[in-house]
Amino acid sequence: MYSTCAFCNAKLDGDGGPSGLGVGRRIAFDEWKGRLWVICGKCARWNLTPFDDRLERIEAVARAASAGRIAASTPQIALIRWEAYHLVRVGKPPRQELATWRYGERLAQRARDRAKITVPLAVAAIGIGIVANVAAGGGLGVIVWNLHNFTESIYVGIVGRRRVALVEPPSCARCGTVMQLRAKHLQHSRVIPESRADLAVLVSCPHCHEEGAMLTGDAAAQLLRQGLSYLNATRSGRRSAVDAARTVDQAGGADGLIREVARREQTLRALRPGRRLALEMAVDEQMELLELERQWREAEELADIADGTLSTTAEVEEKMRQLRGPEGNQLSG
Numbered sequence: 001m002y003s004t005c006a007f008c009n010a011k012l013d014g015d016g017g018p019s020g021l022g023v024g025r026r027i028a029f030d031e032w033k034g035r036l037w038v039i040c041g042k043c044a045r046w047n048l049t050p051f052d053d054r055l056e057r058i059e060a061v062a063r064a065a066s067a068g069r070i071a072a073s074t075p076q077i078a079l080i081r082w083e084a085y086h087l088v089r090v091g092k093p094p095r096q097e098l099a100t101w102r103y104g105e106r107l108a109q110r111a112r113d114r115a116k117i118t119v120p121l122a123v124a125a126i127g128i129g130i131v132a133n134v135a136a137g138g139g140l141g142v143i144v145w146n147l148h149n150f151t152e153s154i155y156v157g158i159v160g161r162r163r164v165a166l167v168e169p170p171s172c173a174r175c176g177t178v179m180q181l182r183a184k185h186l187q188h189s190r191v192i193p194e195s196r197a198d199l200a201v202l203v204s205c206p207h208c209h210e211e212g213a214m215l216t217g218d219a220a221a222q223l224l225r226q227g228l229s230y231l232n233a234t235r236s237g238r239r240s241a242v243d244a245a246r247t248v249d250q251a252g253g254a255d256g257l258i259r260e261v262a263r264r265e266q267t268l269r270a271l272r273p274g275r276r277l278a279l280e281m282a283v284d285e286q287m288e289l290l291e292l293e294r295q296w297r298e299a300e301e302l303a304d305i306a307d308g309t310l311s312t313t314a315e316v317e318e319k320m321r322q323l324r325g326p327e328g329n330q331l332s333g
């Protein structure tokens with residue numbers, strides 16, 4: 001088995017876990033077609049594994065997957081977490097309920113993120129506060145009570161000032177300025193129904209405060225992630241993962257929740273807090289799945305060539321030309 005990615009040459013991460021490949025942390029498999037890929041941690045492309053003992057390895061991965069937990073799924077693809085591995089099952093899985101555990105990891109990460117800022121601040125403030133308070137002859141209780149509000153507001157402020165990372169900042173259709181968006185500006189934006197895109201967001205201009213641009217696809221997802229992270233960082237925005245997961249399930253999955261929110265066309269700020277967290281999670285999952293599906297289709301075509309499904313040399317050459325891209329990527333396997 002190779003140890004580097006055939007597309008970008010990066011060293012593949014992980015030890016392969018249940019696959020026994022000795023490499024890979026994110027592994028994709030298709031039991032129906034007998035395919036096994038290691039997904040590159042750097043460029044996210046799918047490296048087809050050598051054929052020899054692939055079937056036994058797929059069986060081992062499928063066994064682990066059935067003991068794992070489904071993070072998200074479409075009719076074609078399921079993202080399954082098992083121990084430290086991400087397993088991507090391709091093909092027709094039995095329909096399973098999405099579990100609530102899937103959001104736990106994300107909320108824990110957010111709590112750690114907050115602690116990085118609030119804990120050192122609290123330590124510093126207690127130091128100053130005790131000195132000042134003891135000097136003034138006061139008690140400790142008042143300080144501790146104020147401290148919580150103080151560190152919270154600093155944390156929310158920091159999240160709100162984070163720049164929104166867009167490849168191309170939109171221009172406002174009303175006042176013509178290029179929008180320099182920060183997370184807090186996005187509270188006035190709205191998810192709207194748009195038949196030509198998976199996701200569409202109307203953005204309010206920080207300069208003239210009119211709705212000046214519509215973003216779709218990845219850019220819309222990026223806006224929503226940052227805007228909702230900001231709103232969900234506030235105390236009223238904090239909700240349990242279990243409630244949010246239930247909200248997503250009641251809407252019939254990530255896709256359904258996004259459609260529901262779009263139909264009402266409310267600003268992010270007007271959404272109920274529980275719904276905001278649910279929407280944030282739904283957007284993440286939806287986008288991750290769309291990306292996985294795209295990569296899978298590409299990997300599937302490469303696998304056809306490697307397994308000799310395409311019969312004539314001309315067919316193979318044509319396929320290779322389509323897939324090769326500008327840098328002339330090599331076929332693995």
Ligand SMILES: [Zn+2]
Nearest residue numbers: 005008040043
């Ligand atoms: Zn790579």
Ligand SMILES: [Zn+2]
Nearest residue numbers: 172175205208
């Ligand atoms: Zn404007």
